[in-house]
Amino acid sequence: xxxTLSGAQAIPGPxxxxxxxxxxxxxxxLLAPYLLVFLAFVVYPVCYGLWLARAPSNxxxxxxxxxxxxxxxxxxxxxxxxxxIKMLIALFLSGFFAQQRTWIKWLSVIFILPWAVPSIPTIxxxxxxxxxxxxxxxxxxxxxxxxxxxxxxxxxxxxxxxxIAVHIWKSLPFWTxxxxxxxxxxxxxxxxxxxxxxxxxxxxxxxxTWPSMQTLYVTCTLLSMIWTLGDFNxxxxxxxxxxxxxxxxxxxxxxxxxxxxxxxxxxxxxxxxMPFVLPLVYFMMKRLSR
Amino acid sequence: MKLPSLRExxxxxxxxxxxxxxxxxxxxxxxxxxxxxxxxxxDAFSGKLWPDHPTLHNFEIVFKQQHYFLRDFYVQFWNSTVxxxxxxxxxxxxxxxxAFSISRLKVPGGRMVLNLALFTYFIPAxxxxxxxxxxxxxxxxxxxxxxxxxxxxxxxxxxxxxxxxQASDKLPVELDEAAVMDGATTLQIFxxxxxxxxxxxxxxxxxxxxxxxxxxxxxxxxxxxNDREITLPVALGNFLAADDSPWELLMTTGFIYALPPAxxxxxxxxxxxxxxxxxxxxx
Numbered sequence: 001x002x003x004t005l006s007g008a009q010a011i012p013g014p015x016x017x018x019x020x021x022x023x024x025x026x027x028x029x030l031l032a033p034y035l036l037v038f039l040a041f042v043v044y045p046v047c048y049g050l051w052l053a054r055a056p057s058n059x060x061x062x063x064x065x066x067x068x069x070x071x072x073x074x075x076x077x078x079x080x081x082x083x084x085i086k087m088l089i090a091l092f093l094s095g096f097f098a099q100q101r102t103w104i105k106w107l108s109v110i111f112i113l114p115w116a117v118p119s120i121p122t123i124x125x126x127x128x129x130x131x132x133x134x135x136x137x138x139x140x141x142x143x144x145x146x147x148x149x150x151x152x153x154x155x156x157x158x159x160x161x162x163x164i165a166v167h168i169w170k171s172l173p174f175w176t177x178x179x180x181x182x183x184x185x186x187x188x189x190x191x192x193x194x195x196x197x198x199x200x201x202x203x204x205x206x207x208x209t210w211p212s213m214q215t216l217y218v219t220c221t222l223l224s225m226i227w228t229l230g231d232f233n234x235x236x237x238x239x240x241x242x243x244x245x246x247x248x249x250x251x252x253x254x255x256x257x258x259x260x261x262x263x264x265x266x267x268x269x270x271x272x273x274m275p276f277v278l279p280l281v282y283f284m285m286k287r288l289s290r
Numbered sequence: 291m292k293l294p295s296l297r298e299x300x301x302x303x304x305x306x307x308x309x310x311x312x313x314x315x316x317x318x319x320x321x322x323x324x325x326x327x328x329x330x331x332x333d334a335f336s337g338k339l340w341p342d343h344p345t346l347h348n349f350e351i352v353f354k355q356q357h358y359f360l361r362d363f364y365v366q367f368w369n370s371t372v373x374x375x376x377x378x379x380x381x382x383x384x385x386x387x388x389a390f391s392i393s394r395l396k397v398p399g400g401r402m403v404l405n406l407a408l409f410t411y412f413i414p415a416x417x418x419x420x421x422x423x424x425x426x427x428x429x430x431x432x433x434x435x436x437x438x439x440x441x442x443x444x445x446x447x448x449x450x451x452x453x454x455x456q457a458s459d460k461l462p463v464e465l466d467e468a469a470v471m472d473g474a475t476t477l478q479i480f481x482x483x484x485x486x487x488x489x490x491x492x493x494x495x496x497x498x499x500x501x502x503x504x505x506x507x508x509x510x511x512x513x514x515x516n517d518r519e520i521t522l523p524v525a526l527g528n529f530l531a532a533d534d535s536p537w538e539l540l541m542t543t544g545f546i547y548a549l550p551p552a553x554x555x556x557x558x559x560x561x562x563x564x565x566x567x568x569x570x571x572x573x
Contacts, residue, residue, distance in 0.1 A: 022475075022476065024395065026395060027397030028397055031397055031403060034385070034388040038407070044425060045418065045421035048421055049424070096312075107309055110316060110317065111316050116552050120507050121541065121544025122319045122544075122548070124526065124540065125319045125322045128322070129318075135337075226412055229417070230415045231416070232419075233508070237527070254416065254417065254419075258512075263424060266420045270417045273417070277414070281409060281412040285405065
């Protein structure tokens with residue numbers, strides 16, 4: 001592509017113009033802005049980053065850093081447990097929101113709010129709710145039971161769970177919306193026929209809904225997993241990676257190394273994630289670029 | 291009027307049993323933010339569901355910039371606005387041109403560019419942030435609004451190109467042929483035939499890019515650091531630097547910051563739902 005591009009601009013000789021129609025010349029001119037952006041802000045940074053991460057000593061340093069191991073495990077928990085719980089809830093709620101009721105229509109308008117508003121203020125709002133001394137949650141635990149509530153964000157397991165909950169809160173509406181469109185695409189006749197045959201709720205789901213939605217569901221799950229790898233806000237704004245750097249995920253860990261001026265370590269930690277990311281990306285591209 | 295049967299009442303009750311928790315789950319963090327915004331400090335920290343003395347005083351402090359953390363509020367609001375608008379315009383320009391070129395002009399290599407764009411779309415944004423930060427430093431753009439604008443255009447374009455390409459594939463090819471017969475040049479087809487027909491998708495993509503840029507935190511806080519250059523989300527994050535953060539002011543500013551995207555989203559919801567979900571996941 002790059003060769004065609006420079007060729008079209010540099011040597012407008014007869015052999016070239018006979019090959020390229022005016023429409024194709026325009027095509028190259030109109031594609032050029034994106035190509036420039038792509039070369040300057042994707043190709044160059046990625047190559048430069050890989051070059052920075054080339055020394056094997058970086059990977060030894062990562063291997064010896066307990067924070068890295070912990071972040072890798074946390075990321076796996078986040079993806080494997082968090083995303084699957086989220087997608088199951090989304091699948092369930094898509095059935096709920098597909099019901100024809102006026103109040104459910106209105107609820108679906110409200111339900112989209114977490115996705116429509118920026119994450120910073122809402123995540124910080126949750127962070128204060130979880131404050132052990134002043135937060136609303138512990139305030140009610142105290143007034144109901146007379147006991148002090150837990151110190152939510154000071155326990156790594158609870159803190160990571162809360163970060164996953166925040167992530168689910170933020171992105172559940174989007175995936176529910178996608179699954180609703182999938183559900184509404186199923187022909188209504190099938191359900192009516194099943195109704196006549198006296199099929200139960202579970203049978204309708206098992207034999208009609210699921211077969212028509214499973215491809216969409218798996219695609220959504222994989223896509224959500226790839227994107228969640230880059231979810232910096234849920235963890236950083238809620239726990240800041242703490243307590244004692246025990247709740248980092250790969251996205252926040254890379255930025256942590258960057259802030260400590262260890263750029264090559266930051267890049268190396270990202271390179272370590274590539275064996276998992278690239279197959280997923282390849283699979284998604286196969287699926288979407290048909 | 292017919293009385294509802296027992297079975298209908300049962301169904302309705304079960305739906306409510308799902309609907310009420312969904313409503314609470316969705317609204318509590320947002321309501322909590324709103325509650326802080328209308329509460330004096332003492333009320334906010336006492337855990338009440340409604341303040342004893344609701345007040346707009348916090349908004350007054352923010353709008354008059356009467357706090358150390360808020361002294362550049364208007365500048366930062368303006369920065370967010372300019373950056374979001376620039377990202378919207380640039381993304382639309384770049385993506386529409388590319389989609390037209392790939393889909394209508396069938397430029398050689400277009401398929402490959404589309405795949406490369408799609409690949410970028412799938413790389414998690416936080417992973418690209420690390421090398422992007424260093425690259426912007428090499429280009430000498432750190433602390434310059436252009437660094438954030440260009441970074442966000444880079445992130446927004448792939449999806450924009452892809453959605454616009456899908457949408458323009460659906461336009462009948464006869465339109466272009468008819469225009470060519472009438473002697474229209476390529477640019478005339480682009481301007482007079484293509485753009486008007488693509489309007490709904492362009493609105494959706496423009497909204498998508500503007501919201502993406504307005505909401506962005508990570509890139510903004512890496513690339514901009516000077517108090518008068520940063521955007522609102524970075525300023526909100528900076529509130530946390532102090533041990534005794536004025537949380538009621540933080541929530542008030544956050545509430546003001548969250549209003550425009552929510553309003554834009556609901557105003558363009560018709561386009562967003564149709565234009566974006568259709569492209570977002572094609573099974």
